[in-house]
Amino acid sequence: MVSEDQLIQRVRRRFASTRDGLMVGIGDDAAVLRPGAGKEWVVTTDAFLENVHFVRSVHPAKSVGYKALARATSDIAAMGARARYFFLTLGLPDPCTGAWLDDFLDGMARAARRFGLILAGGDTTKYPVIVASLTVLGEIDRGKAILRSGARPGDFLCVSGKLGGAELGLRLIQQKLQKYKKWPRFLKKHYYPEPRLALGEWLVARRCATSMIDTSDGLSTDLGHICQASGVGAIVWAAKIPMVRVPPELGRLRIDPLGLALNGGEDYELLFTVPKKRAKRLPRKLGGVPITVIGEITREKKVILLGPDGSSMPLQPEGWDPFRKKA
Amino acid sequence: MVSEDQLIQRVRRRFASTRDGLMVGIGDDAAVLRPGAGKEWVVTTDAFLENVHFVRSVHPAKSVGYKALARATSDIAAMGARARYFFLTLGLPDPCTGAWLDDFLDGMARAARRFGLILAGGDTTKYPVIVASLTVLGEIDRGKAILRSGARPGDFLCVSGKLGGAELGLRLIQQKLQKYKKWPRFLKKHYYPEPRLALGEWLVARRCATSMIDTSDGLSTDLGHICQASGVGAIVWAAKIPMVRVPPELGRLRIDPLGLALNGGEDYELLFTVPKKRAKRLPRKLGGVPITVIGEITREKKVILLGPDGSSMPLQPEGWDPFRKKA
Numbered sequence: 001m002v003s004e005d006q007l008i009q010r011v012r013r014r015f016a017s018t019r020d021g022l023m024v025g026i027g028d029d030a031a032v033l034r035p036g037a038g039k040e041w042v043v044t045t046d047a048f049l050e051n052v053h054f055v056r057s058v059h060p061a062k063s064v065g066y067k068a069l070a071r072a073t074s075d076i077a078a079m080g081a082r083a084r085y086f087f088l089t090l091g092l093p094d095p096c097t098g099a100w101l102d103d104f105l106d107g108m109a110r111a112a113r114r115f116g117l118i119l120a121g122g123d124t125t126k127y128p129v130i131v132a133s134l135t136v137l138g139e140i141d142r143g144k145a146i147l148r149s150g151a152r153p154g155d156f157l158c159v160s161g162k163l164g165g166a167e168l169g170l171r172l173i174q175q176k177l178q179k180y181k182k183w184p185r186f187l188k189k190h191y192y193p194e195p196r197l198a199l200g201e202w203l204v205a206r207r208c209a210t211s212m213i214d215t216s217d218g219l220s221t222d223l224g225h226i227c228q229a230s231g232v233g234a235i236v237w238a239a240k241i242p243m244v245r246v247p248p249e250l251g252r253l254r255i256d257p258l259g260l261a262l263n264g265g266e267d268y269e270l271l272f273t274v275p276k277k278r279a280k281r282l283p284r285k286l287g288g289v290p291i292t293v294i295g296e297i298t299r300e301k302k303v304i305l306l307g308p309d310g311s312s313m314p315l316q317p318e319g320w321d322p323f324r325k326k327a
Numbered sequence: 328m329v330s331e332d333q334l335i336q337r338v339r340r341r342f343a344s345t346r347d348g349l350m351v352g353i354g355d356d357a358a359v360l361r362p363g364a365g366k367e368w369v370v371t372t373d374a375f376l377e378n379v380h381f382v383r384s385v386h387p388a389k390s391v392g393y394k395a396l397a398r399a400t401s402d403i404a405a406m407g408a409r410a411r412y413f414f415l416t417l418g419l420p421d422p423c424t425g426a427w428l429d430d431f432l433d434g435m436a437r438a439a440r441r442f443g444l445i446l447a448g449g450d451t452t453k454y455p456v457i458v459a460s461l462t463v464l465g466e467i468d469r470g471k472a473i474l475r476s477g478a479r480p481g482d483f484l485c486v487s488g489k490l491g492g493a494e495l496g497l498r499l500i501q502q503k504l505q506k507y508k509k510w511p512r513f514l515k516k517h518y519y520p521e522p523r524l525a526l527g528e529w530l531v532a533r534r535c536a537t538s539m540i541d542t543s544d545g546l547s548t549d550l551g552h553i554c555q556a557s558g559v560g561a562i563v564w565a566a567k568i569p570m571v572r573v574p575p576e577l578g579r580l581r582i583d584p585l586g587l588a589l590n591g592g593e594d595y596e597l598l599f600t601v602p603k604k605r606a607k608r609l610p611r612k613l614g615g616v617p618i619t620v621i622g623e624i625t626r627e628k629k630v631i632l633l634g635p636d637g638s639s640m641p642l643q644p645e646g647w648d649p650f651r652k653k654a
Binding site for chain 2 (some may be wrong): 023024027028029030031032033034035039040041042043044045046049051052053075076078079081083087088089090091120121122123125127128129131133135137138140142143145147148149207212213214225229
């Protein structure tokens with residue numbers, strides 16, 4: 001039987017844990033962090049729970065560790081901040097304190113390195129199901145965070161990457177097709193999402209974006225959040241949406257790529273608005289990630305989807321909500 | 328069926344959520360906090376899980392909400408910091424999203440007011456069991472946090488309050504005696520613990536303490552943490568330990584008050600060390616909470632319990648460890 005102290009030591013060994021500004025890290029009652037001059041902290045917390053966010057028999061432990069941290073870090077990217085520190089609270093069943101935990105920590109350590117995060121503290125408890133909660137702290141210059149509330153009529157609506165890939169990966173898993181490994185790209189998007197930290201920081205540095213959110217719940221829902229917070233509406237041009245390509249072999253699943261792109265969750269792309277006169281500063285790609293203008297912010301507080309044939313229809317928020325849908 | 332947005336609104340309404348320094352609170356991707364001049368942040372995270380830390384059929388929802396926040400805040404007190412902001416991630420079963428949640432939030436809001444905490448963000452998810460994770464941020468003048476590692480040979484060992492009360496409350500509950508309400512004081516210590524924030528800040532302001540920890544796992548275990556971190560040992564004078572008084576009516580339970588005081592968890596008192604020459608600055612009580620010198624730090628790296636009869640024995644860490652004991 002492993003003790004809590006042993007467990008903490010095992011977690012601790014797997015992560016870098018020193019950095020300028022981290023005065024006290026793991027091992028005391030709390031961490032002590034010294035802010036950089038002229039900086040603000042950006043803080044987010046996110047739960048990652050067995051049988052809601054992942055299934056132990058399906059999701060590799062490495063993916064669970066990676067994704068738990070990636071999801072939370074995506075909120076830091078969505079403010080345009082630089083990721084700095086994270087805290088992990090973890091409830092673990094006894095059978096998961098061996099190889100499963102090693103793999104989980106492997107995945108999380110890989111994510112931490114990629115995102116520039118240092119583990120600053122946490123808490124472990126024995127529990128019948130795996131429950132993780134991540135707190136991530138980022139730093140940003142004072143007053144520079146990009147909020148949901150700054151979109152203005154006339155702004156272009158932009159999105160990074162392609163939409164629907166994570167949902168397609170989930171469908172493959174639900175159809176028990178994940179073992180075939182024929183479509184690793186889509187599985188990767190579901191298992192190992194990539195918070196768009198570099199793009200967020202770029203937009204802050206260039207003062208390009210007036211509002212921003214990450215597409216965790218799906219475009220339709222997340223655009224609704226921007227419009228509500230900003231008191232505006234939007235027109236989305238369906239033909240412009242960068243959609244994931246559904247492989248023809250999956251024809252029998254009758255997957256609608258537009259539906260995936262509009263309502264599929266967990267892509268963790270950035271959805272942001274840019275004043276038209278600044279739109280020319282936007283590159284077509286940043287670090288290999290495409291940036292696409294997909295619509296325009298309107299004064300009228302409705303969200304409209306404009307079809308390729310000129311038809312228009314209201315775009316209802318139909319993304320992921322754990323209290324509305326069955327888990 | 329309640330939606331996640333409705334739930335967030337219900338949580339949000341119950342807490343104060345504005346404060347100088349909180350630039351962006353609940354409702355965006357992340358909170359934005361502006362540090363005070365010359366300050367450091369003290370950050371802690373703590374899980375509070377159904378059937379490990381509380382039992383739904385036994386613990387009132389108000390207590391669950393209060394205690395979840397109090398436990399985490401006690402780590403802020405143990406650094407000597409001022410409590411500022413907290414974040415709540417919450418997994419809830421459907422039957423708990425009504426009256427149970429109202430009471431839970433009532434208890435947590437009362438704790439937040441008492442401790443001076445503002446809710447700055449969080450995350451809610453539907454879940455078969457109640458799982459909460461709290462992140463609490465405090466502020467402290469640069470370099471002033473009191474760590475576990477500063478105890479020096481010759482320092483007095485001091486503790487606030489009385490020890491063993493929370494464990495006695497737990498025993499009453501385990502014996503199904505909590506309904507009698509004959510011993511509300513002990514139940515209160517278990518249900519509604521009080522982080523010693525004022526004492527922590529007082530010790531920082533007076534530069535009295537060389538090391539500090541909160542007694543969450545029991546004196547024997549928590550003193551072990553101080554000794555290990557400081558590379559020292561300690562002698563504890565059993566006769567000086569401020570023990571909870573076990574009511575004579577409970578004689579049949581054969582409860583050893585010294586055992587409760589040494590190994591009972593969850594008192595959330597402050598255990599700290601003070602150089603002898605500064606000990607005279609210590610009041611006997613602060614804000615009604617007694618402060619007692621219970622021993623001395625030694626060069627020899629052993630923790631010794633000195634009995635009232637002059638006998639001495641090693642004091643083994645026998646406090647709470649969720650991975651060692653049965654939950």
